Amino acid sequence: MLDFDKLDKTIHEKGRLAIMTLLATRPSWAFQDLKAELKMSDGNLITHLRTLHQGGYVAVTKAMLDRPQTSYSLTEKGRSAFQDYLRVLEQIVKAGKS
């Protein structure tokens, strides 16, 4: 029986799921763009990104452009975990319909 307990707890949180979703759409996201898109506070966003980084799901790149810029991207492990997460959700939906 598939249920929400099978879902990856690192991803299965509203804020982190939103971050993972956005990171899956582009090669990388600047911190400010993520913040603007998700309308999160700096502290909240940093906390979630740190959790995802510690889980090995997100890579951090610091670059010096006009000003210091921190960018985030999904690691292979993160992309794979996100796809697995989606797969479990789809299986829950299918199981409910059958």
Added chain:
Amino acid sequence: MNEQERAEEHLRTIRRLMERATIYRAISAPTALAGGLLSLAASCFWIANTPPESDPHYSFLLVWLLVFVLTAGTNTVFLVLDAKNRNEPVFSPSMKAAFKALAPPFLVAAILTFLFAVAASDPLNEATLSVTWAICYGLGLLATAHFAPRSLTLLGWGFLISGLAAVIAVRFSSNHFLAMLDARNTVLFMAWTFGLYHLLYAVCTWPRAETGT
């Protein structure tokens, strides 16, 4: 809410976020401003410098091709800058999708323009060419609707409806509306659509352009 409904809700949220993040604006507000101003300037210049008795065929074509090249160049610059700001390749998947969507109607417009250029004869006169441009441009913008912001779709409808309104006027007008349109009035149609509509689009989208809505 049971587990299935919760899972569906999660998937909907993910889809909504992904769609929002992948929206692609093929025409930026600054490009629309440049295109609108160029179109209005070209209309004024052409009307002021083309005597009524002269053959307007090539001057009409040259002026509007110049406007197209300058506007397309401006758009390219802004698309490249936007791609750099997003830290994405210039030829991103979104840009490729936009090109694919725009290509068929733009190809139609290009071929009819070429025929107009090589044969200065009716029925392919300035009026029909300008209506064709408006319709093809509108169809092109509407073809990007599944990943374009709503404002761009509305702009597409504006061009399509204006072009079709001109065509319908031909059918139902007792005095053949398009036949009455000389090159001078056709330029006014171009100023109204490619000039005014682009300026309206620029004004409406400029404050929100930074957030990508």
